[in-house]
Amino acid sequence: GADLKERAKMDDAEAGEFVRRLRNLMDEIAALPVPTIAAIDGYALGGGLELALACDLRVAASSAKMGLIETTRGLLPGAGGTQRLPRCVGIGLAKELIFTGRQIDGEQACSMGLVNHSVPQNSEGDAAYQRALALAKEILPQAPFAVKMGKLAINKGMEVDIASGMAIEGMCYAQNIPTKDRQEGMAAFREKRPPQFTGK
Secondary structure (H helix, E strand, C coil): CCCHHHHHCCCHHHHHHHHHHHHHHHHHHHCCCCCCEEEECCEEECHHHHHHHHCCEEEEECCCEEECCHHHHCCCCCCCHHHHHHHHHCHHHHHHHHHHCCCEEHHHHHHCCCCCEEECCCCCCCHHHHHHHHHHHHHCCCCHHHHHHHHHHHHHHCCCCHHHHHHHHHHHHHHHCCCHHHHHHHHHHHCCCCCCCCCC
């Protein structure tokens, strides 16, 4: 999260500019053309959780602590939390979490769909990181362009009605049809072998 001692020294204009830049950073992370995974092994409060929400996938240690706690400090989430949390857990639950400033652990976060996986913390303190790495290794062998287009179709489709979303999916699919990776995937299936994707 933000350094509130530093923020307390900012005037109104500086605080507004700081949050605007933070929001832009989160938008840039969300728009990356590759999958992003947040590993939460400790605290992700305020801006820390907004950073995790900007990622595609989230993994947390069961002992991790998360929350959009801004209302407990006279603020509201300003780096995307009011928009990304409801899209992740639903509007009612997002309102409850933001209005109360409640902190939750990794298991609670998993049960409400805020994180994809909750894992017991290990003695090294990096259980979420290790699970996130394993998840990345599951994604890595897949066709890079297809994954990129899948992310784009999901992200853009969530912003519109379903008919428009279907059109977006169709446009993304059309871009994937002429790829060498699609041809390789079909050939590998016919030949009963693992595909060798190149990202082309």
